[in-house]
Amino acid sequence: MTSGWSARVLNAFGASAAQYDASAELQRTMARQLARRCRHSAIPAGLWVDLGSGTGCLADALEQQHPGQSVLRVDGSDAMLRSQTGAGATLLHDLNEELPTWSSAPTLLCSSFVLHWLDDPPERLRHWFDQLAPGGWLALTVPVDGSFEQWHQAAERAGVPCTALPFPQMELLLAAVPEQAVRWKRKQRFSSNGRHPLELLRPMIRTGADTTPSAGLGPSEWRRVFRSWPDPEHPTLSWHVFTLMLQR
Numbered sequence: 001m002t003s004g005w006s007a008r009v010l011n012a013f014g015a016s017a018a019q020y021d022a023s024a025e026l027q028r029t030m031a032r033q034l035a036r037r038c039r040h041s042a043i044p045a046g047l048w049v050d051l052g053s054g055t056g057c058l059a060d061a062l063e064q065q066h067p068g069q070s071v072l073r074v075d076g077s078d079a080m081l082r083s084q085t086g087a088g089a090t091l092l093h094d095l096n097e098e099l100p101t102w103s104s105a106p107t108l109l110c111s112s113f114v115l116h117w118l119d120d121p122p123e124r125l126r127h128w129f130d131q132l133a134p135g136g137w138l139a140l141t142v143p144v145d146g147s148f149e150q151w152h153q154a155a156e157r158a159g160v161p162c163t164a165l166p167f168p169q170m171e172l173l174l175a176a177v178p179e180q181a182v183r184w185k186r187k188q189r190f191s192s193n194g195r196h197p198l199e200l201l202r203p204m205i206r207t208g209a210d211t212t213p214s215a216g217l218g219p220s221e222w223r224r225v226f227r228s229w230p231d232p233e234h235p236t237l238s239w240h241v242f243t244l245m246l247q248r
């Protein structure tokens with residue numbers, strides 16, 4: 001049963017599916033990076049699954065780099081799955097639920113920019129790890145705590161709540177999986193620049209990634225946040241993105 005929060009998240013992504021690719025620049029960059037990282041990891045052939053595939057940028061990149069290997073696209077949004085550019089198989093599934101039992105266990109579970117939308121990211125990560133075939137891999141990218149420092153600072157200075165989505169802590173994700181399973185990890189910082197803070201938030205609005213558990217701000221509160229943004233002449237917004245490769 002999809003919870004109220006999941007339903008809101010999935011509706012927002014569904015409503016933006018048609019325009020997702022045009023604004024998901026960082027997501028595409030990270031998906032390609034992760035696919036390249038997978039190519040260097042000697043992942044056994046078998047069932048490969050992209051969890052929260054969206055329009056399929058990670059699954060497409062993996063299939064391009066591994067001719068003959070297909071990737072199952074799993075997402076909770078039907079509209080996202082119908083916007084696939086590739087011809088790969090799809091499965092509509094709420095990732096807050098247990099993964100389906102497949103006839104053979106997956107040799108690759110991968111996921112890019114999805115885990116932070118789920119109810120309990122460390123617990124979900126552990127569940128995914130436990131579903132792998134012995135010797136199978138889990139390849140993950142996820143934005144983590146520390147992201148959007150400028151937005152948090154601006155809200156604090158403006159004296160209004162910060163309505164940014166809370167991101168999982170990297171340390172808690174790592175604590176959820178066996179240390180000896182970690183084959184590779186990296187945290188990267190990406191910053192975008194704009195003429196106005198609103199310009200920095202627009203890609204999130206356009207991709208449907210603007211659902212937040214907090215109550216929304218009114219127009220005058222938003223104006224105060226924008227006026228309080230650090231370095232207002234050259235506003236920036238930073239993401240901290242964690243990449244993790246695990247082998248069972």
Ligand SMILES: C[S@@+](CC[C@H](N)C(=O)[O-])C[C@H]1O[C@@H](n2cnc3c(N)ncnc32)[C@H](O)[C@@H]1O
Pocket residue numbers: 006009010013014024027028031051052053054055056057058074075076077080093094095096111112113114117118209
């Ligand atoms: C930011 S998009 C990332 C899509 C793709 N992985 C990419 O890198 O472009 C997040 C995706 O997670 C999916 N998603 C969010 N919550 C979900 C849930 N509870 N169950 C299944 N999919 C979910 C959304 O529908 C959306 O396609």
